[in-house]
Every structure is written in structure tokens, then in C-alpha cells.
Amino acid sequence: MSWILTLMAPILGGLLYGIERKLKARMQSRQGPPLLQPFYDLFKLSDKRPMMIHSFHAAMGIVHFAAAWVALAVLFFGGDLLVAIFFHLLSAALLIVAGYSARSAYSRIGSTRELIAIAALEPVLILSAIGFYLHSGSFEVSAILNAPPSLLPSILGFAALLIALPGLLKKSPFDAAEGHQEIVGGAEIEFSGRFYEAVYTAKWLDMIFVFTLVFLFGGNNLLLGITLAVSAFLTVVFADNATARVRYTDMVRILYSVAFVLAAANLIVGVVL
Amino acid sequence: MIAEFLRRFRKKSPWVLHYNAGSCNGCDIEILACLAPKYDLERLGIRNTGNPKQSDIFLVTGPVTQRSRERLVELYTQIPEPKVVVACGSCTCTGGVFRGMYGSEDGIDRYIPVDVYIGGCAPHPEQIIDGLVQALEILEKKSKNVEQPKKLMGEISERDGGIDKTNMAGKL
Numbered sequence: 001m002s003w004i005l006t007l008m009a010p011i012l013g014g015l016l017y018g019i020e021r022k023l024k025a026r027m028q029s030r031q032g033p034p035l036l037q038p039f040y041d042l043f044k045l046s047d048k049r050p051m052m053i054h055s056f057h058a059a060m061g062i063v064h065f066a067a068a069w070v071a072l073a074v075l076f077f078g079g080d081l082l083v084a085i086f087f088h089l090l091s092a093a094l095l096i097v098a099g100y101s102a103r104s105a106y107s108r109i110g111s112t113r114e115l116i117a118i119a120a121l122e123p124v125l126i127l128s129a130i131g132f133y134l135h136s137g138s139f140e141v142s143a144i145l146n147a148p149p150s151l152l153p154s155i156l157g158f159a160a161l162l163i164a165l166p167g168l169l170k171k172s173p174f175d176a177a178e179g180h181q182e183i184v185g186g187a188e189i190e191f192s193g194r195f196y197e198a199v200y201t202a203k204w205l206d207m208i209f210v211f212t213l214v215f216l217f218g219g220n221n222l223l224l225g226i227t228l229a230v231s232a233f234l235t236v237v238f239a240d241n242a243t244a245r246v247r248y249t250d251m252v253r254i255l256y257s258v259a260f261v262l263a264a265a266n267l268i269v270g271v272v273l
Numbered sequence: 274m275i276a277e278f279l280r281r282f283r284k285k286s287p288w289v290l291h292y293n294a295g296s297c298n299g300c301d302i303e304i305l306a307c308l309a310p311k312y313d314l315e316r317l318g319i320r321n322t323g324n325p326k327q328s329d330i331f332l333v334t335g336p337v338t339q340r341s342r343e344r345l346v347e348l349y350t351q352i353p354e355p356k357v358v359v360a361c362g363s364c365t366c367t368g369g370v371f372r373g374m375y376g377s378e379d380g381i382d383r384y385i386p387v388d389v390y391i392g393g394c395a396p397h398p399e400q401i402i403d404g405l406v407q408a409l410e411i412l413e414k415k416s417k418n419v420e421q422p423k424k425l426m427g428e429i430s431e432r433d434g435g436i437d438k439t440n441m442a443g444k445l
Contacts, residue, residue: 029310031315033316037285040286041318044329046279052327183322191327
């Protein structure tokens with residue numbers, strides 16, 4: 001089961017991204033692209049003439065994808081939550097290195113913003129992992145999934161993660177690092193053709209990773225976990241449609257003053273109770 | 274065989290780079306109308322990327338002012354092949370009302386090879402969609418050989434200050 005889920009992860013992620021684009025279009029009362037559009041994009045990208053900035057830049061894109069996949073594999077094999085978060089962080093850091101290695105203004109601005117976003121987002125992730133530890137007594141994903149649901153005891157941690165979700169997925173209102181109308185994709189701007197494929201697919205894996213984290217709040221109650229993941233997905237798509245982008249300074253302020261405080265309060269409540 | 278398989282998907286996911294080469298903004302508004310709910314270009318898989326390195330269709334508006342021509346050529350060379358160029362609006366095709374003016378270059382085909390011309394001032398969204406669909410058919414047939422902008426190759430055939438459109442049409 002773990003093997004199948006891990007190997008199928010890019011396909012599942014592509015489907016999820018297809019559903020998201022369709023759903024987003026329906027929310028704007030548009031028809032939207034076909035469900036398999038992400039895969040069409042993938043095939044098209046591999047048909048383009050390869051253009052590379054330099055080999056290090058392209059290699060970092062591929063390692064970025066690989067690290068995102070490893071993070072997901074750690075989750076699916078029931079491994080240590082902290083290791084999974086570490087690989088998620090590593091994957092983001094590798095894309096930043098790629099962004100800085102290109103001599104391109106937007107690429108570097110995007111990388112800088114991404115770095116700032118990580119500084120605001122990763123503490124929330126770590127604190128929510130500690131929240132799981134306080135509840136189930138272990139950082140192992142398999143132990144968390146055997147423990148009773150941690151939604152009610154750590155509702156504050158869930159709220160914190162929910163606020164951080166758009167930032168983790170680079171969606172509005174926290175998409176300053178990508179800023180499509182502003183800095184045209186940020187760190188990923190210089191990737192093209194088959195080298196962009198890795199970065200494009202890594203985004204799908206990130207989606208799966210983040211919603212699996214939400215799923216963990218369900219504990220041994222599978223149905224609750226799925227409900228949470230689906231409603232978090234709907235909330236994120238709705239927020240993406242309904243909100244405007246906030247400046248990256250405001251993003252840091254909001255994430256630290258709301259999400260971080262909620263996640264920290266969640267720990268204090270967990271220790272006291 | 275793999276190449277033939279992949280070739281099929283060029284049509285299904287064309288990403289558009291929209292560049293305003295000194296347009297009055299009329300065509301740009303019509304292009305935005307194409308992306309809005311009524312016409313919804315995204316149902317054809319079309320996405321307005323704004324990034325030349327990830328685009329397939331170069332959708333240009335405006336008569337090419339002297340300030341914008343270098344960017345036009347630069348953006349064109351940054352799009353990896355296969356790529357098609359769509360000239361959107363009368364100005365972009367021939368210079369339109371700006372033809373012969375001191376700051377205007379009378380259309381983009383002085384600088385880059387154009388695959389589809391969309392007339393109209395401003396073209397109706399239906400016309401733009403029709404032009405893009407024609408561009409997709411050309412995109413499917415194109416090879417991956419490097420395409421060069423004209424001015425750099427010195428291939429331009431000029432006739433009293435303008436370009437000889439009759440020969441151009443024959444070649445395309």
C-alpha cells in the first residue's frame with residue numbers, strides 16, 4: 001500500500017491539480033480545462049526544444065522534485081514526521097538555490113521572497129508536528145494514525161495549519177513568492193521545457209504532502225481524516241479565488257501574529273491539559 | 274513514435290505569452306475578455322503565462338513602437354521551439370492607423386515571422402479565439418528547428434518604406 005501510494009503520488013497529484021483547476025474555474029462560473037490538463041501540459045513540455053540556463057540550475061530543479069517525493073514517501077511509509085518536514089524544507093531550499101544561481105532579477109526576487117516565506121511557514125509546521133507528539137506520544141506517522149483523532153484536542157494547531165496552507169501551496173493570499181502577474185513565477189521563471197516539468201510536478205507532490213498533513217488530524221478515524229483533507233482543499237481553493245495577494249512583509253506579519261501564535265497556544269494547551 | 278505521441282499534446286496545452294508592443298490597450302482588453310467567463314479560453318488548455326521560456330504562442334498587440342522592438346525580438350528568441358506568432362489587431366498586422374508614423378514600425382512582420390494575422394480594431398473575442406485555433410493547427414505541424422527573427426537574418430524585403438505583404442503571404 002505504501003509503495004503503491006508513493007509510486008502513484010505524481011499521478012494522484014496531477015489529478016488533484018486537475019480537479020483544483022476545474023473547481024477554480026467552476027467557482028468563477030467558467031467551464032475550465034479538462035480534468036487531465038496537467039498531464040497534457042506535461043507531455044507538451046517534454047516536446048519543446050530543450051533550453052538550459054546551466055546544468056546546475058536544471059539539476060537543482062530535478063533534485064527539488066526528488067526531495068519533495070522523498071518527503072512524501074516518509075509520510076506514506078509511516079516514518080518520522082520531522083524527517084518528512086525536513087525533506088519538505090530541503091526541497092524548497094533547493095529551488096531557492098536554483099533561483100539564486102540564475103542571473104535573472106525576477107528569479108532572485110522570487111527566491112528571496114520564498115526564503116522569507118519559509119522562515120514564516122516552517123515554524124508553524126514544526127509546532128504542529130510537536131502538537132501531534134503531545135497528543136500521540138510519538139513523531140511516527142504510523143503511531144499518529146493509530147492514536148485517536150487529534151482534531152478536538154489540538155483545534156488551535158489545526159487552525160494554524162489551515163492559515164498556513166495557502167502559503168505552503170503558494171496560493172493567494174500568500175503567493176507573493178510566486179506572484180504570477182508581478183514576478184512571473186519567481187524562482188521557477190528560468191525553467192523551460194523538460195526542465196520545468198520537474199518543478200511543475202513537484203508542485204503537485206507539495207499539494208499531496210500538505211493535505212496528508214491535514215489528514216493526520218483525523219488519527220485512527222479514516223473518514224474524519226478524509227473529510228478534513230477535502231474541506232481544507234475546498235477552503236484553499238475558495239481562498240485562492242476570493243482573496244487578493246498580500247505583500248510579503250504583511251504575509252510574514254500575519255503568519256507570525258496569527259498562525260504561529262495559534263500553533264504555540266496549541267502546545268501550551270496540550271501541555272497543561 | 275514517441276515524438277508522434279507527444280506531438281498530439283501541443284494542441285491541447287498551448288501556453289500564451291501576451292506582449293503589448295505599443296498597443297492602445299483595446300486589443301489587450303479583448304484578450305482579457307477571451308479569458309473571462311463568457312469565452313473562457315482555459316477550456317482549450319490555454320494559459321496566459323507571461324513567461325517566454327514556458328510559452329508556445331506569442332500573441333502580440335500593437336504597431337511595434339521603436340522602444341518596444343528590441344523587447345519584441347528578445348521575447349521571440351526566448352520562446353523555445355515549436356512556437357507560433359499571432360499578430361492580434363490591425364496595428365500589429367499592418368501598422369493600422371499608425372502606419373507611416375515616425376515612431377511606428379508598421380507591424381511586427383518586419384521583425385519576426387508571423388503565422389496568423391487577426392484583423393480588426395479591436396478584433397472581437399470570437400476572432401481572437403478563431404485565430405488562436407488556427408495557430409494551434411500550425412503549431413502541431415511545426416518542427417523543433419531554431420527560428421530566427423527576420424531583421425537579424427537580413428531577409429527583409431522592403432517596398433517604399435513598408436514590407437511587401439504579397440510575397441510574404443505567398444511564403445506562409
